[in-house]
Amino acid sequence: MSDIDLSERKKQILFQAVEDYIENANPITSGAMVSKSETTLSSATLRNELNTLEQMGYLKQLHTSSGRVPTTKGYRFFVNTIKDNCKADLEGLMKIKNVFETRTINLTELIKVVADKISEVTDYPTVVSLGGIDKLEILSIKIIPLMTYQALMLIETPRGLLNNTLELQQNFDEQSCIDAGRVLTNKFKSMTIGQMIDSIETKHQEILTELNEYAGFFEYVLQALVSLTKQYAKDGVYSKGATKLLKNPEYQNVEQAKDVLRLLEDKEELKTLIEEDSDGDIAFSIGDELNDDRLSECTIAKAHCKINGESIASVGIIGPKRMDYAKISGALKFIVDEFNKTDLLELNGDNKKGDKNG
Amino acid sequence: MSDIDLSERKKQILFQAVEDYIENANPITSGAMVSKSETTLSSATLRNELNTLEQMGYLKQLHTSSGRVPTTKGYRFFVNTIKDNCKADLEGLMKIKNVFETRTINLTELIKVVADKISEVTDYPTVVSLGGIDKLEILSIKIIPLMTYQALMLIETPRGLLNNTLELQQNFDEQSCIDAGRVLTNKFKSMTIGQMIDSIETKHQEILTELNEYAGFFEYVLQALVSLTKQYAKDGVYSKGATKLLKNPEYQNVEQAKDVLRLLEDKEELKTLIEEDSDGDIAFSIGDELNDDRLSECTIAKAHCKINGESIASVGIIGPKRMDYAKISGALKFIVDEFNKTDLLELNGDNKKGDKNG
DNA sequence: TGTTAGCACTCTCATTCTTTGAGTGCTAGC
DNA sequence: GCTAGCACTCAAAGAATGAGAGTGCTAACA
Numbered sequence: 001m002s003d004i005d006l007s008e009r010k011k012q013i014l015f016q017a018v019e020d021y022i023e024n025a026n027p028i029t030s031g032a033m034v035s036k037s038e039t040t041l042s043s044a045t046l047r048n049e050l051n052t053l054e055q056m057g058y059l060k061q062l063h064t065s066s067g068r069v070p071t072t073k074g075y076r077f078f079v080n081t082i083k084d085n086c087k088a089d090l091e092g093l094m095k096i097k098n099v100f101e102t103r104t105i106n107l108t109e110l111i112k113v114v115a116d117k118i119s120e121v122t123d124y125p126t127v128v129s130l131g132g133i134d135k136l137e138i139l140s141i142k143i144i145p146l147m148t149y150q151a152l153m154l155i156e157t158p159r160g161l162l163n164n165t166l167e168l169q170q171n172f173d174e175q176s177c178i179d180a181g182r183v184l185t186n187k188f189k190s191m192t193i194g195q196m197i198d199s200i201e202t203k204h205q206e207i208l209t210e211l212n213e214y215a216g217f218f219e220y221v222l223q224a225l226v227s228l229t230k231q232y233a234k235d236g237v238y239s240k241g242a243t244k245l246l247k248n249p250e251y252q253n254v255e256q257a258k259d260v261l262r263l264l265e266d267k268e269e270l271k272t273l274i275e276e277d278s279d280g281d282i283a284f285s286i287g288d289e290l291n292d293d294r295l296s297e298c299t300i301a302k303a304h305c306k307i308n309g310e311s312i313a314s315v316g317i318i319g320p321k322r323m324d325y326a327k328i329s330g331a332l333k334f335i336v337d338e339f340n341k342t343d344l345l346e347l348n349g350d351n352k353k354g355d356k357n358g
Numbered sequence: 359m360s361d362i363d364l365s366e367r368k369k370q371i372l373f374q375a376v377e378d379y380i381e382n383a384n385p386i387t388s389g390a391m392v393s394k395s396e397t398t399l400s401s402a403t404l405r406n407e408l409n410t411l412e413q414m415g416y417l418k419q420l421h422t423s424s425g426r427v428p429t430t431k432g433y434r435f436f437v438n439t440i441k442d443n444c445k446a447d448l449e450g451l452m453k454i455k456n457v458f459e460t461r462t463i464n465l466t467e468l469i470k471v472v473a474d475k476i477s478e479v480t481d482y483p484t485v486v487s488l489g490g491i492d493k494l495e496i497l498s499i500k501i502i503p504l505m506t507y508q509a510l511m512l513i514e515t516p517r518g519l520l521n522n523t524l525e526l527q528q529n530f531d532e533q534s535c536i537d538a539g540r541v542l543t544n545k546f547k548s549m550t551i552g553q554m555i556d557s558i559e560t561k562h563q564e565i566l567t568e569l570n571e572y573a574g575f576f577e578y579v580l581q582a583l584v585s586l587t588k589q590y591a592k593d594g595v596y597s598k599g600a601t602k603l604l605k606n607p608e609y610q611n612v613e614q615a616k617d618v619l620r621l622l623e624d625k626e627e628l629k630t631l632i633e634e635d636s637d638g639d640i641a642f643s644i645g646d647e648l649n650d651d652r653l654s655e656c657t658i659a660k661a662h663c664k665i666n667g668e669s670i671a672s673v674g675i676i677g678p679k680r681m682d683y684a685k686i687s688g689a690l691k692f693i694v695d696e697f698n699k700t701d702l703l704e705l706n707g708d709n710k711k712g713d714k715n716g
Numbered sequence: 717t718g719t720t721a722g723c724a725c726t727c728t729c730a731t732t733c734t735t736t737g738a739g740t741g742c743t744a745g746c
Numbered sequence: 747g748c749t750a751g752c753a754c755t756c757a758a759a760g761a762a763t764g765a766g767a768g769t770g771c772t773a774a775c776a
Contacts, residue, residue: 029739042749047740065739065755106523139505146514147497156504174536242600243619246612254610261601387768400720405769423727423768 003077005056011081013039013049014058018070018078022322025249027067028059072287072321075299079284079325087326092121093334100338107133107160111238111313114335119241122331124319125264130236131275131304132312133162134194134229141184143177143221151177153224155193159312162193164228166220180214184221187211197229237267237274250297250320259294264318274316278302282332287321299323303332305339313339361435363414369439371397371407372416376428376436380680383607385425386417430645430679433657437642437683445684450479451692458696465491465518469596469671472693477599480689482677483622488594489633489662490670491520492552492587499542501535501579509535511582513551517670520551522586524578538572542579545569555583595625595632608655608678617652622676632674636660640690645679657681661690663697671697 003011016038017028026032030043030050039046050068053059058077059068070078096117099110111128119126136157143166144152151166172180187207188196200207211218242264251257263269278285282303287296299321304311315335317328361369374396375386384390388401388408397404408426411417416435417426428436454475457468469486477484494515501524502510509524530538545565546554558565558580569576600622609615621627636643640661645654657679662669673693675686 027739031739043739044741044749044751045747048748051741061740063756064741065737065757067739142502144500144502144512146519152512152519154502154510161504161510178532178536241623243616243623246616246619252612254604254612254615257612258601258604261604265599265601385768389768401768402720402722402770403718406719409770419769421727422770423725425768 003080006077010049010053011077013046014053014074014077015081017050017053017059017068018074021070022078022324025322027062027069029067032067070321072289075286075321075325076289079286082326082329087330089121089327090330090334093117093331097338100341107157107162107232108235108238110160111236112240114315115238115240118315118317118331118335119244122317122324122328123241123244123247124317124323124328125239125241125245127237127239127264127270127274127316127318129238129271129274129314129316130232130312131271131314132310133157133232133236134192134197135307135310135312136162136193138185138188138191138193138196140181141188142181143184145172145174145177151220153221153228155228157193162228162232164224164231166224168220176214180211183211183214193229233271234267237271239264239267239270245319248320248322250322256297260298260318263294270316273300274302274314275311276302277311278304281306281336282329284325284329297321299325301325301328301332303336305336361438364435368407368411369435371404372411372432372435373439375408375411375417375426376432379428380436380682383680385420385427387425390425428679430647433644433679433683434647437644440684440687445688447479447685448688448692451475451689455696458699465515465520465590466593466596468518469594470598472673473596473598476673476675476689476693477602480675480682480686481599481602481605482675482681482686483597483599483603485595485597485622485628485632485674485676487596487629487632487672487674488590488670489629489672490668491515491590491594492550492555493665493668493670494520494551496543496546496549496551496554498539499546500539501542503530503532503535509578511579511586513586515551520586520590522582522589524582526578534572538569541569541572551587555587558583592625595629597622597625597628603677606678606680608680614655618656618676621652628674631658632660632672633669634660635669636662639664639694640687642683642687655679657683659683659686659690661694663694 006014013033016033020026020033020036020038021028028050030046033039033046034041034043041049050059053074054061054068057071058074060071061068096113099113107130111130115126115128118128136159139156139158140154142154142156144154146152146165149168151168151172153164153166155162187210188199191199208218242261245251245260245264246257251260263273282301284299284301286299290296290298290300297320299319301317301319301323303315305313305315315332317323317332319328364372371391374391378384378391378394378396379386386408388404391397391404392399392401399407408417411432412419412426415429416432418429419426454471457471465488469488473484473486476486494517497514497516498512500512500514502512504510504523507526509526509530511522511524513520545568546557549557562580566576600619603609603618603622604615609618621631640659642657642659644657648654648656648658655678656676659675659677659681661673663671663673673690675681675690677686
């Protein structure tokens, strides 16, 4: 994948060509590059170089007498080159800083705020998916009885609240619920949600005995936990700004846009697409690299927010291959950094985290 | 607004013409109507009638030698005629029946389910907005302390849960929170949320004294209540299936679709649009009747779900003027009926609602 | 008086042909 | 190795044409 066979001059020409194309959406022509004084070479020499770059697979012509557009390989070269050189509207993003620091915010709320802001700043459709709630640590479990034979189950995690409704067969009084919550907290505190579910499934009988007094609850809790995971698989995806796609000239034709827009409405598909692993925290999948006909003209930029090396949430930005890579790369880097920062804060002991009362 | 000046024959021709156009999107021509044996008249006679209908403002020609399409007046005639004669995929809708009966479901969850289902059944973009939470009755108020100087505030209503996070200056212990919740419940139970806010604002000092022991909380609760109303103004709108608009031939041009699609992403605008009052439970606003240039080619079908005559939630279906009025009318009627049915259930005392324990 | 057959007229849409010009590749000379 | 110059290519836009779908109008008929 290295571009060793490119002379320094070719690299420079190619970079400028792609940059130009990203900005203007007009095929790259020798004349235009000369008149923009992007080079001191003559248009004829440039033509030779562009011709060679085409033969090497970085560019392609739509027809004999047209300018050239980048191929996936061309974009890939460009992305690898700008990698550490990104611009972004950081000021616009600053506003979500405090959202990361507010831990009690509902997790589905959190991903909304993040997606809204990134979509606003980048001007592309943005998807955020909550991928690994099973890796979140349990801080406390609370059960709140409601009228009508139901109760609300709350799980506090360092990243925010998870909640779910429990169906009961009888009404329990408030104190029983509080006590049950306390027992469950003592039992599962410091485990991850995944570990808790594992533990419940493997040591079912053992725990049931241990929880003895609240065994009645326990059956419902188990049930609620399973459906909670399901629930978050569905609710844990939020997409914003789909129609921003239509601003781009490549989507002036409804037929072209339809497939992508429909995908942007399909939460389940989005989830698998965005959470799919990629090397590095931030990665771009360009056109055919996505192995999906509907997306052959798209690029998806992905970032994974991790705790202890495991992905908790994934952010995806979807646009045409001709997207603003530098800006997007900057925005995603900001998010990942902020996420890691609050992560550190937490490990070192956040001074706002006072005495607990569970 | 009456169509008294129309002969029976003209009414029949007009109705069939509009019905045809809604189904096929092809301008109505005398030839086509004859060959579909929708009439025993000759095409020439039909042409005379269509001509008259055009002069009366029910139809219009795009150009001299083209067929005719309905005007807003034409659609309006059609809608008024089918009013009580609607077809809908009721089986598909049946599935949401139980959602209405589950009271503890989070209200923002409820509107999602409803919008998803209606959009699926009608195949049009659907918006549901929670318009009148201030008219909901308070069943109980609960405060749940969390770590990190915050608490969760829950308000139970006959329609579902409302929740919000409270910022605290100090950590309160669990028992204080429960007690405070109980006191607040006793104080505000059976009031509507609107009455509670009123009461808090006018009798601020009085209540503060009354709540004496929990006065510390009270300031935060007030704050939380205000932001709760704001929060639901923003979160209380859910839109589904925007891209379904693109299935319709009138939106094959991106420029045409853009405005409406953008509107479908703007929650605040949607809210005002959908909640706007209309006569009757179900109403259609056709094209220019909407007084909005962006929507001049759209129809919006609205339904208001009411409790004691006041609108709590509004459902809107957005499509081209050439939308399937009968199907949509049926779907909306179903929703309104179901809503009223559970309302009644509740007034008569739901047998599932057991002894309370607040 | 209402209905209809027949015909002239209109206007869009698809097709074909032409022209224009932007852009390339190649070659010969610097 | 670079570049001026020229022949060549091809898409895109415009003009011309014909077909056909549909109308309005008129005159004749029941």
